[in-house]
Amino acid sequence: MHHLRFAVVLAVLSLGLGGCVTPMTEIPFDRQAAPDIKTIGIITPKAPDDPAVILASNPGQSFGLVGAMINSGMQANRDSTFKAFLAQRNISVADTFLQNVSAGLVANGYKVTMIPALRNKAGFLSTYPASGGPDQVDAYLDLVTLNYGYVAAGILDKTPYRPFYLLNVRLVRANDPSAVLMTDAVFYNPINPPSNAISISPDPEYQFVDFDAVEANPDKAVAGLQVAVQKTAATVSGLLR
């Protein structure tokens, strides 16, 4: 049962990285037309608890459920190994991402406030905090990390593991959340990059011919993921420039 659950998760992740993620329609932010947006409240972001180390195509996929179960076991080992690398270095990807987005917004001239929120479902919040009160903000920034970690397109040397980070982002007006001021998808190193999401090409410095190479260079591998986080965050703040 445990492996079956992993197999389903693996299949979903593989589909997601395979270009079947459906990003929302892009809505650009027009700062000139929204001069009253000065304070942005960043809602507690939604993000997976742990990184994923994914082989986007693998021989096991050709052998049905049994192959998927074998691969899910292998991926679980890779996931836990990379999770340990982050933990050993006291690195929280979620915190790093939030700090980078916040700093980018401040650099763009916004005042930033953190807005705590419970997130018990996937995707953007369906209802936002009522405006007003001590946390008075002009707009809410809703950040939904779909997945992050390392991915290889295939098993060959020419398809090395590289860091990835997949994010959906939305800015809504605080006093009228139905007014979407901006929405977009920002994908760092997507496999099968869709034409309706921003694709950030991975830094060629951080590539590992296989997972053994990742394990042999944990500091560099972690640094590569941090670069992915920083570039994704910088792109998000750039969308609100």
Add this chain to the structure above:
Amino acid sequence: MRRNFPHPVMTALFLALTLAACAHHDVVPPVLSLDGHACADQFDLIGAKSMQPKDIATIPVDDHAPCWQSGDGTKSTYAAVHLPAATEPYLAQVASIPEDGHQLPPRLFIVDFQGNVLRQTSREAFLTHGVQLSASSRIYPGDYALIVASDPASIGAQSSQIVGTTRGSTTTVTSAGGTAAFTVHTGDERALNTISSYNGIVIVTLKPIPQSN
């Protein structure tokens, strides 16, 4: 005997040659200089392509594209689109797609009926989406035309994008026991190298602003 119709072999040969000619693709070299091009100091809106709401227009920007010289003396090729009149804001998405290893580095200008620039989107705001450079802009009532112009400061710049892909190919195996089909999944990765040029292909899409997602 006189034939009223071409010989079947000749017909097949003609068709094959025709198809071969159709399949042949002349490589379009990058245009990296506009020296010698006479460029106007204002956008030509008379020749602008008219678009309707929800239209998609693919516009080649080539050697014969109009050319604009800005106040600082730099030259740009451009494509002009006459925007439909509207009472509500809508979106214009502009994409520059790579062609034969080169790509037009786009800038976007929204102008009034006299060609005065109302708003602009810089080259830096055009981000990679898939393999294309694209950006969206809100179009407001009163906006007259949209200009997609090459960014002279970017011409000649080379870029490389790492693109990973996966594919599945189905294979059928027949034996005494019957026929079985299975799908083999493979991955690939390539570097998409492009040079920024004055020529390229631009796609403009007009669409309503989604109310919510």
